[in-house]
Amino acid sequence: MDKYLFIPLLPLIGFCINICFGKFFQDKAHWVSILAVLGSFIISVITFIEVAQGKIINYDVYSWVVSGDFKVSIGFLIDQLTAVMLIVVTSVSLLVHIYSVGYMHGDTGYYRFFSYLNLFTFSMLMLVTGNNLLQLYFGWEAVGLCSYFLIGYYFKKQSAADAGIKAFIVNRFGDFGFGIGVFLVFMTLGTLHYTDIFANLDKIQNQTINILGLEVGMVTLIALLLFCGAIGKSAQIPLHVWLADAMEGPTPVSALIHAATMVTAGVFLVARFNPLFNMSETAMMVVALTGAITSLFAATIALVQNDIKRIIAYSTVSQLGYMFLACGVGAYGAGIFHLFTHAYFKALLFLGAGSVMHAMAGQLDIQKMGGLKKYMPITFWTFLIASVSIAGIPGLAGFFSKDEILWLAYNAGTIGKIVWIIGTIVAALTAFYSFRIVFLTFFGKFRGTHEEEHHLHESPGSMTFPLMILAVGAISAGWVGIPPLLGGGNWIGHFLEPVLGHPHVHATHAEEWMVIGISVAVAVGGIFTAAVLYLWAPGLPLFIGRQFKAAYTILWNKYYIDELYDYTIIRPTNWISSRILVNVTDAKIIEGIVNGVPKLIAEFGARLRKLQTGFLQHYAMGMAFGFFIIVSLVFILVQI
Amino acid sequence: MVPLEWYIALSTVIFVIGVIGFLVRRNIIIMLISVELMLNAVNLSLIAFSHYLQDLKGQILVIFVITVAAAEAAIGLAILVSLFRNKAVVHTDKITEMKG
Amino acid sequence: MLPQLFFGYFAIVTIVLSIVIITRKNPVHSVLWMLVLFFHIAAIYLFLNAEFIAAVQIILYAGAILVLFLFVIMMLNLKEELSSERFIGEWPIGIALGLSMLLFIFFAIVKLVPGPLGKYTIELVQKETHTKAIGKVLYTEYILPFEVASLILLIAIVGAIVLAKKRT
Numbered sequence: 003m004d005k006y007l008f009i010p011l012l013p014l015i016g017f018c019i020n021i022c023f024g025k026f027f028q029d030k031a032h033w034v035s036i037l038a039v040l041g042s043f044i045i046s047v048i049t050f051i052e053v054a055q056g057k058i059i060n061y062d063v064y065s066w067v068v069s070g071d072f073k074v075s076i077g078f079l080i081d082q083l084t085a086v087m088l089i090v091v092t093s094v095s096l097l098v099h100i101y102s103v104g105y106m107h108g109d110t111g112y113y114r115f116f117s118y119l120n121l122f123t124f125s126m127l128m129l130v131t132g133n134n135l136l137q138l139y140f141g142w143e144a145v146g147l148c149s150y151f152l153i154g155y156y157f158k159k160q161s162a163a164d165a166g167i168k169a170f171i172v173n174r175f176g177d178f179g180f181g182i183g184v185f186l187v188f189m190t191l192g193t194l195h196y197t198d199i200f201a202n203l204d205k206i207q208n209q210t211i212n213i214l215g216l217e218v219g220m221v222t223l224i225a226l227l228l229f230c231g232a233i234g235k236s237a238q239i240p241l242h243v244w245l246a247d248a249m250e251g252p253t254p255v256s257a258l259i260h261a262a263t264m265v266t267a268g269v270f271l272v273a274r275f276n277p278l279f280n281m282s283e284t285a286m287m288v289v290a291l292t293g294a295i296t297s298l299f300a301a302t303i304a305l306v307q308n309d310i311k312r313i314i315a316y317s318t319v320s321q322l323g324y325m326f327l328a329c330g331v332g333a334y335g336a337g338i339f340h341l342f343t344h345a346y347f348k349a350l351l352f353l354g355a356g357s358v359m360h361a362m363a364g365q366l367d368i369q370k371m372g373g374l375k376k377y378m379p380i381t382f383w384t385f386l387i388a389s390v391s392i393a394g395i396p397g398l399a400g401f402f403s404k405d406e407i408l409w410l411a412y413n414a415g416t417i418g419k420i421v422w423i424i425g426t427i428v429a430a431l432t433a434f435y436s437f438r439i440v441f442l443t444f445f446g447k448f449r450g451t452h453e454e455e456h457h458l459h460e461s462p463g464s465m466t467f468p469l470m471i472l473a474v475g476a477i478s479a480g481w482v483g484i485p486p487l488l489g490g491g492n493w494i495g496h497f498l499e500p501v502l503g504h505p506h507v508h509a510t511h512a513e514e515w516m517v518i519g520i521s522v523a524v525a526v527g528g529i530f531t532a533a534v535l536y537l538w539a540p541g542l543p544l545f546i547g548r549q550f551k552a553a554y555t556i557l558w559n560k561y562y563i564d565e566l567y568d569y570t571i572i573r574p575t576n577w578i579s580s581r582i583l584v585n586v587t588d589a590k591i592i593e594g595i596v597n598g599v600p601k602l603i604a605e606f607g608a609r610l611r612k613l614q615t616g617f618l619q620h621y622a623m624g625m626a627f628g629f630f631i632i633v634s635l636v637f638i639l640v641q642i
Numbered sequence: 643m644v645p646l647e648w649y650i651a652l653s654t655v656i657f658v659i660g661v662i663g664f665l666v667r668r669n670i671i672i673m674l675i676s677v678e679l680m681l682n683a684v685n686l687s688l689i690a691f692s693h694y695l696q697d698l699k700g701q702i703l704v705i706f707v708i709t710v711a712a713a714e715a716a717i718g719l720a721i722l723v724s725l726f727r728n729k730a731v732v733h734t735d736k737i738t739e740m741k742g
Numbered sequence: 743m744l745p746q747l748f749f750g751y752f753a754i755v756t757i758v759l760s761i762v763i764i765t766r767k768n769p770v771h772s773v774l775w776m777l778v779l780f781f782h783i784a785a786i787y788l789f790l791n792a793e794f795i796a797a798v799q800i801i802l803y804a805g806a807i808l809v810l811f812l813f814v815i816m817m818l819n820l821k822e823e824l825s826s827e828r829f830i831g832e833w834p835i836g837i838a839l840g841l842s843m844l845l846f847i848f849f850a851i852v853k854l855v856p857g858p859l860g861k862y863t864i865e866l867v868q869k870e871t872h873t874k875a876i877g878k879v880l881y882t883e884y885i886l887p888f889e890v891a892s893l894i895l896l897i898a899i900v901g902a903i904v905l906a907k908k909r910t
Contacts, residue, residue: 626661650851654844662764702887720906
């Protein structure tokens with residue numbers, strides 16, 4: 003039993019223990035889960051050190067189906083990419099577990115929450131350590147399932163239950179494309195193991211498939227279908243609608259799943275399949291443009307929302323757009339680097355928001371908060387650090403990863419320049435809305451009720467401790483990727499190079515300085531504008547809102563996408579189900595057959611039964627008649 | 643000499659009369675008597691063949707047939723007696739419990 | 743000429759008697775006519791040089807089986823028989839089936855081809871008496887069926903007693 007097996011196994015054991023016996027542990031249920039994830043984290047760190055020294059682990063743990071060429075197995079591929087993901091997943095999961103001890107204190111389903119968190123950690127670890135597409139698909143579906151469980155954790159609340167179902171169904175749309183992509187991979191390459199797939203890719207380079215008369219390149223098709231799954235899981239346009247509603251779940255869930263780990267599974271997928279994507283220019287263009295447009299789209303929506311968690315959720319969608327933008331221009335390493343830093347500062351933002359909610363007894367509207375910095379200093383400082391990091395101020399984590407993406411996008415041809423411009427605009431918007439939250443929540447006068455004011459207090463140690471650890475991460479996580487221009491060695495870029503490659507850099511140093519300068523300038527500009535609007539001239543936002551009322555309404559209603567889906571997809575489906583499928587197919591056809599066949603047999607039997615009259619002579623006549631038949635047959639056939 | 647075919651024809655006629663008797667009478671006693679009639683017809687045919695084929699096998703078989711007929715008559719009548727005890731009539735149209 | 747005449751008499755009487763047997767209302771009458779029938783059949787057996795069988799026929803059939811029938815009929819005391827329906831409703835079908843059977847077997851008889859002749863010629867049987875001849879064959883070649891027949895009779899005894907005894 004290798005130690006690598008324990009990385010996903012410990013959380014699974016924690017889940018099993020908690021789900022069966024958690025009722026008896028009651029308040030102590032968190033010990034099992036925290037110890038399990040702590041174990042996973044320690045082994046992940048050891049594994050990371052081993053991989054950093056050059057060891058790659060690739061082996062099958064258990065072969066489930068071996069039939070001819072087809073092999074389905076549970077296996078581990080731990081290379082540099084997986085090692086980075088392992089660190090991200092286990093560290094953020096551990097901190098969220100510790101945070102939940104304080105946040106979920108007193109909740110009736112305490113043990114259930116921790117068991118689901120453990121199950122999620124197990125699924126995510128299976129996803130990233132898998133060495134074949136089927137295990138990734140299993141992990142993919144399992145994290146979706148856990149997301150459903152956790153979003154709908156407060157299942158008695160209608161909106162929470164609805165949000166859970168929405169997340170699952172929207173994900174299903176993406177997973178449908180993903181599934182077809184997996185089938186196509188198997189059909190063309192005959193194998194699902196990564197190493198075999200990548201070794202045989204050049205064989206199908208020019209293969210095309212005829213769909214409805216159009217010749218579509220097989221590689222492009224597979225890449226786009228796999229990206230479908232990523233769109234669903236990572237909440238890109240058009241399947242982004244579930245992430246905002248997923249904020250119905252408890253805040254630790256939002257931090258873990260919808261910021262740091264599950265939604266990044268899509269980025270992980272694209273990065274893992276970079277040889278495939280590199281072969282198809284169309285697919286890469288689609289990925290880059292989708293990422294860029296999504297980031298712009300989500301950032302604009304975040305400008306006007308008032309629910310603190312929703313703003314951070316749209317911010318997540320926007321940052322995920324950045325990661326896909328990076329992958330789309332070939333800078334997979336930069337995308338993963340941004341995933342790494344984003345995990346820390348986004349989790350910190352969510353947990354900080356949770357701390358604020360905890361103090362405000364569940365209040366979410368930032369318009370009703372204000373001046374909290376004197377009541378909750380630790381939360382304030384950590385939240386501020388996270389916001390500065392996400393805005394891209396030099397020195398902190400967000401700056402290095404975001405800048406790497408923008409620089410490499412600039413280098414990537416015409417599409418690259420376009421997405422670079424979009425990315426820079428989004429950087430400005432990001433800085434603006436992040437500091438909008440900071441200023442409205444922590445500065446100024448308190449705008450809530452008097453009772454809320456009396457309740458304001460700093461959160462307990464179990465909640466502030468993870469905040470502080472994450473703050474350290476939000477500052478320093480970027481220091482592994484300091485670019486050569488600024489004196490560093492871009493350690494993470496080189497570390498991931500064997501797996502993700504390194505894009506070509508044509509432009510000059512002067513242009514690099516220009517890019518950095520522009521992004522810092524827009525970040526500072528964003529912060530300044532936020533300060534103007536929310537700190538120094540509080541009446542201004544209302545005035546602007548009234549001037550641009552139409553634009554404000556569209557943004558506030560999230561571009562009416564939910565309503566669009568409701569009319570075009572949900573209502574017709576409901577109509578078809580209730581009118582056609584229930585009435586005609588179910589009641590008439592299927593029940594007709596299911597009831598009709600026995601009825602037919604019963605009628606036939608009833609007719610046949612009349613032969614048995616119970617009358618002795620009738621039976622004897624039957625025998626004589628039989629004699630008659632047989633003898634006449636003999637006479638006819640033998641022709642006497 | 644009486645040809646063999648005449649004996650066989652006679653046996654057949656008696657047999658058919660026995661069959662008809664079995665099929666058309668309501669009284670169970672008469673049905674049992676028809677069965678005896680059929681057995682006698684068969685015995686006749688067996689003895690005829692044994693005589694004309696100059697073999698004794700037929701006659702041995704006749705002895706056994708008579709034996710079995712006796713046993714069967716005894717048991718049939720015993721069943722009839724129990725039936726009469728239960729139903730007080732011996733008509734076949736009253737014993738239709740196996741109907742359906 | 744004479745054998746055919748005698749045979750004709752016996753044949754016609756046998757047939758008439760059988761028809762009479764199956765059409766009587768009173769079962770006792772049927773049984774009594776059966777007695778006459780058995781005597782005639784025994785006579786036909788005598789024609790065929792089977793004296794032993796003829797004797798056995800009279801002793802067993804007329805003497806035992808018929809008496810058994812009579813006992814049972816009289817025990818049952820069936821008075822209402824005399825006034826009720828004789829034939830069942832579907833009697834034409836029965837007669838039609840019987841007649842078709844007759845037709846079929848007549849067709850077969852016409853094409854009859856007897857097999858090879860055995861060794862028990864009439865002279866041989868008459869030299870040692872018929873009884874002895876049958877005895878010789880029965881107790882040597884057919885001893886097993888003989889024993890089985892005795893078992894059948896045992897079953898008949900036991901069965902008859904079990905089925906017909908009064909349940910007290």
